Amino acid sequence: xxxxxxNPVLExxxxxxxxxxxxxxxxxxxxxxxxxVQTPGSAWQVSALLQTTLDVEKVIELFARELGKxxxxxxxxxxxxxxGLRFNVGTPAxxxxxxxxxxxxxxxxxxxxxxxQRFSDSEITGxxxxxxxxxxxLRNALLYREAIESALHDPLxxxxxxxxxxxxxxxxxxxxxxxxxxxxxxxxxxDKFKKINDTYGHAVGDTVLxxxxxxxxxxxxxxxxxxxxxxxxxVVLLPGTDRNGAVLLATRIRRHIExxxxxxxxxxxxxxxxxxxxxxxxxxxQEDSASLVHRADQAMYTAKQLGGNQVSIA
Numbered sequence: 460x461x462x463x464x465x466n467p468v469l470e471x472x473x474x475x476x477x478x479x480x481x482x483x484x485x486x487x488x489x490x491x492x493x494x495x496v497q498t499p500g501s502a503w504q505v506s507a508l509l510q511t512t513l514d515v516e517k518v519i520e521l522f523a524r525e526l527g528k529x530x531x532x533x534x535x536x537x538x539x540x541x542x543g544l545r546f547n548v549g550t551p552a553x554x555x556x557x558x559x560x561x562x563x564x565x566x567x568x569x570x571x572x573x574x575x576q577r578f579s580d581s582e583i584t585g586x587x588x589x590x591x592x593x594x595x596x597l598r599n600a601l602l603y604r605e606a607i608e609s610a611l612h613d614p615l616x617x618x619x620x621x622x623x624x625x626x627x628x629x630x631x632x633x634x635x636x637x638x639x640x641x642x643x644x645x646x647x648x649x650d651k652f653k654k655i656n657d658t659y660g661h662a663v664g665d666t667v668l669x670x671x672x673x674x675x676x677x678x679x680x681x682x683x684x685x686x687x688x689x690x691x692x693x694v695v696l697l698p699g700t701d702r703n704g705a706v707l708l709a710t711r712i713r714r715h716i717e718x719x720x721x722x723x724x725x726x727x728x729x730x731x732x733x734x735x736x737x738x739x740x741x742x743x744x745q746e747d748s749a750s751l752v753h754r755a756d757q758a759m760y761t762a763k764q765l766g767g768n769q770v771s772i773a
Contacts, residue, residue, distance in 0.1 A: 713768065
């Protein structure tokens with residue numbers, strides 16, 4: 460059974476270089492931009508197969524399968540730390556052949572193959588030939604993944620943008636209605652944010668926005684969705700969470716944000732603290748996403764009217 464997640468491996472430099480160590484075989488694999496014209500037929504076949512998808516995990520899964528047909532192994536692993544990607548299959552064994560992949564100065568991740576029996580020189584060559592068929596398909600899949608992610612994330616804070624939030628709301632409302640599951644929404648707004656911008660400048664304002672999203676991420680689950688709704692407003696979508704659970708989480712977020720401290724430019728002696736007002740709304744089982752978010756928004760404004768740094772329930 461494959462465990463899916465991933466990390467970095469590919470380099471544009473020249474021919475493969477091997478650094479063998481006792482009990483393992485570790486290599487830096489680098490490929491020049493025109494190296495494909497020298498690629499063996501088997502690598503071309505693998506490359507053609509891998510080019511049928513732009514899904515990174517599928518590319519790696521197909522490659523691991525095709526490699527196993529040619530070079531028997533006990534385990535195969537791919538990771539790309541910068542992208543948070545990892546794919547593992549099998550049980551690691553004593554002997555390994557590892558490759559860091561780079562193509563045209565772009566890091567593509569790392570591949571490691573292990574087995575109980577040491578790989579022969581001809582098998583190492585075979586592995587490297589097949590990797591030469593992997594790198595271009597992997598590069599294309601990673602570029603596609605980056606394009607998709609950039610289209611769905613706020614460039615300043617890295618959280619989901621409004622388009623991604625709309626898709627998530629549609630999905631979670633449908634699941635909630637179909638399976639009778641609780642669903643709640645938080646709407647957060649930074650108190651006196653205009654004053655922060657006017658007093659310290661927009662660069663500090665951007666730092667505050669980033670601190671807020673990082674603070675919220677420290678409090679929520681990976682299954683929750685944080686999105687920038689507009690300006691200094693953020694929505695947190697809470698699947699499987701009822702009103703009481705949402706209020707408890709909102710209170711925890713409010714207290715955590717209140718404890719944060721943003722460093723100001725060197726010329727200023729003090730550090731900046733800020734607070735948020737939070738509105739909570741639980742899905743009633745019938746309304747649409749616009750109504751759910753609107754109720755959370757109205758509750759947030761009630762919190763503002765009560766002086767800010769508060770949680771209000773719709």
